[in-house]
Amino acid sequence: ISTVEGLADGAEMHPLQDEFSAKQGLQCGYCTPGMLMRAREILAENPDPSPAEVREAIASNLCRCTGYQFIVEAVVAAAERMRTAKETAS
Ligand code: FES
Numbered sequence: 001i002s003t004v005e006g007l008a009d010g011a012e013m014h015p016l017q018d019e020f021s022a023k024q025g026l027q028c029g030y031c032t033p034g035m036l037m038r039a040r041e042i043l044a045e046n047p048d049p050s051p052a053e054v055r056e057a058i059a060s061n062l063c064r065c066t067g068y069q070f071i072v073e074a075v076v077a078a079a080e081r082m083r084t085a086k087e088t089a090s
Contacts, residue, residue, distance in 0.1 A: 002040075016074070016075065017036065018078070019075070025075075034061050035058060042075065
C-alpha cells in the first residue's frame, strides 16, 4: 500500500506535490492525498495525459467544496516536468 507520505523523496517533494502547491490545486486533508495518489497512478499509466483525460481519470474522487480546474492543470504540469526530467536523465 502506498500513501501520500511515501510520495516525497526525503525533503524533496514529488513534482505532483510541487505543482498542486504552485497551481493552488490543494484541497482538504482528505481530498489532497487522494487526488495526489490518483494522479500518480494516472501518470504511471499515461505520462502525457490531456486535460480531458486527467479530468475523466479523477472523476471518481468526489469533492463538493471546489472545482477541479487547478488540479487538472497541476497534473498536466507535473506530467510535463516528469517527462522533461526523464529525457534529461537519459
Ligand atoms: Fe475535501 Fe472538499 S476539499 S471534501
